[in-house]
Amino acid sequence: MPESTQAEPEGAAPVAGATLGNQAAAVAAVTLVVNGQSHALRVEAGESLVDCLRDRLGLTGTHIGCDTAQCGACTVLLDGEAVKACNLLAWQAEGAEVETIEGLCSPGQALHPMQAAFGAQHGLQCGFCTPGMILRAIAMDAEGVPAEPDAVRAALAGNLCRCTGYEGIVAAIVDGLNAMRSCRKANV
Numbered sequence: 001m002p003e004s005t006q007a008e009p010e011g012a013a014p015v016a017g018a019t020l021g022n023q024a025a026a027v028a029a030v031t032l033v034v035n036g037q038s039h040a041l042r043v044e045a046g047e048s049l050v051d052c053l054r055d056r057l058g059l060t061g062t063h064i065g066c067d068t069a070q071c072g073a074c075t076v077l078l079d080g081e082a083v084k085a086c087n088l089l090a091w092q093a094e095g096a097e098v099e100t101i102e103g104l105c106s107p108g109q110a111l112h113p114m115q116a117a118f119g120a121q122h123g124l125q126c127g128f129c130t131p132g133m134i135l136r137a138i139a140m141d142a143e144g145v146p147a148e149p150d151a152v153r154a155a156l157a158g159n160l161c162r163c164t165g166y167e168g169i170v171a172a173i174v175d176g177l178n179a180m181r182s183c184r185k186a187n188v
């Protein structure tokens with residue numbers, strides 16, 4: 001997991017005026033917790049969370065499709081809730097736990113049950129939508145979405161697959177939800 005290369009911000013003022021060249025810009029000093037790691041960063045006040053994750057932290061598994069909150073490619077978890085990171089400013093994530101696709105498992109570790117289900121059910125083609133689909137699917141578990149195709153399709157309304165591989169995606173999410181719930185029961 002790459003560490004932030006940004007200098008530790010001095011002071012905790014959430015937004016400070018700064019001048020970049022001839023252009024006045026507002027800069028926010030924020031601490032973001034991403035995949036369990038804390039990063040002290042200076043971000044532009046208007047910088048989206050997805051740009052911050054990709055450009056400052058190198059977490060390029062979070063994709064940008066539309067950049068207008070329509071496709072779901074940028075979905076991440078914010079305190080366990082699926083959010084579109086293109087529709088959130090980076091500083092708005094301060095104080096929350098952000099989880100990206102990179103946080104689900106490290107190289108050499110077992111896949112998360114939802115990732116494994118996508119592999120087993122051929123729930124991806126080009127893979128562009130897949131990180132967002134998987135994180136949206138994991139949030140469905142906490143939401144109590146039934147592991148049934150119709151319920152999963154309804155809950156997936158905000159995530160689009162340009163390859164249109166929805167049959168495999170829905171089958172994968174049904175299996176993944178069942179696997180997550182079985183694991184939890186086994187560990188109680």
Ligand code: FES
Pocket residue numbers: 063064065066067068069070071072073074075084085086087
């Ligand atoms: S890139 Fe955020 S919803 Fe499409």
Ligand code: FES
Pocket residue numbers: 123124125126127128129130160161162163164165
């Ligand atoms: S697998 Fe290609 S966009 Fe969904």
